Amino acid sequence: MPGSCEAAITLTGDLHARPAGSLAVMAARFASVVELAVGANTADAKSVLAVMGLGATRGQRITVRAAGADAAEAVAALIGILAEATPVGG
Amino acid sequence: MSDEAMVGIVLVSHSAALAEGTADVAGQIGGGSVVIAAAGGTDDGGIGTSIARVRRAVQRAAAGAGVVILPDLGSSVLTVRALLAEEDFADPIALADAPFVEGAVAATVAAAAGGDVKAVLQAAEEARHARKL
Numbered sequence: 001m002p003g004s005c006e007a008a009i010t011l012t013g014d015l016h017a018r019p020a021g022s023l024a025v026m027a028a029r030f031a032s033v034v035e036l037a038v039g040a041n042t043a044d045a046k047s048v049l050a051v052m053g054l055g056a057t058r059g060q061r062i063t064v065r066a067a068g069a070d071a072a073e074a075v076a077a078l079i080g081i082l083a084e085a086t087p088v089g090g
Numbered sequence: 091m092s093d094e095a096m097v098g099i100v101l102v103s104h105s106a107a108l109a110e111g112t113a114d115v116a117g118q119i120g121g122g123s124v125v126i127a128a129a130g131g132t133d134d135g136g137i138g139t140s141i142a143r144v145r146r147a148v149q150r151a152a153a154g155a156g157v158v159i160l161p162d163l164g165s166s167v168l169t170v171r172a173l174l175a176e177e178d179f180a181d182p183i184a185l186a187d188a189p190f191v192e193g194a195v196a197a198t199v200a201a202a203a204g205g206d207v208k209a210v211l212q213a214a215e216e217a218r219h220a221r222k223l
Contacts, residue, residue: 017118020119021119021120021198021202024199024203025121025199025202046203047216048119048196049195050220052222053220053221053222
């Protein structure tokens with residue numbers, strides 16, 4: 001059933017290149033349109049360069065929004081990656 | 091996602107260190123599942139490009155799903171074109187007009203996500219529009 005879903009998480013570390021890559025690879029597995037939002041900035045979650053371009057840092061609130069048949073699964077998967085992103089590493 | 095082979099990436103640079111370093115960065119960001127073959131420098135290790143090195147890199151990267159080649163500058167493009175003119179590869183091959191580092195990262199992520207040659211090429215070429223600030 002097509003639908004939309006949204007969830008937010010506070011980053012415990014900066015959104016470095018490696019988690020950005022993990023997010024984009026995961027997002028691309030879903031048919032839904034998936035977007036990340038930090039403040040007024042948004043990025044296509046399937047574009048690693050756009051995700052890195054958000055420049056999201058520790059303590060910021062990041063919102064995952066998805067629209068499509070697998071929106072709920074997509075949001076859950078991306079929130080899971082964001083929850084694991086640590087303050088260290090690239 | 092499918093069980094089929096992933097698209098491979100070939101990085102052609104005038105410098106072996108630049109090609110290998112870019113491959114390392116893209117591999118880390120892409121999660122390590124994509125073959126990224128570096129073809130940098132001349133046959134004797136100097137600054138320049140080598141058709142033999144590019145040929146070997148394409149052979150390493152080709153796993154059946156195709157290969158996207160990213161050249162750094164100028165004669166890298168000419169070297170790749172010369173190779174493609176003289177040799178037929180079984181895999182579909184695409185030459186990307188893209189910024190080297192950003193294109194390599196975007197292409198690797200697209201390949202890791204199971205994209206075909208067209209999707210990986212498109213991801214690489216869209217990198218020219220990505221803002222880093």
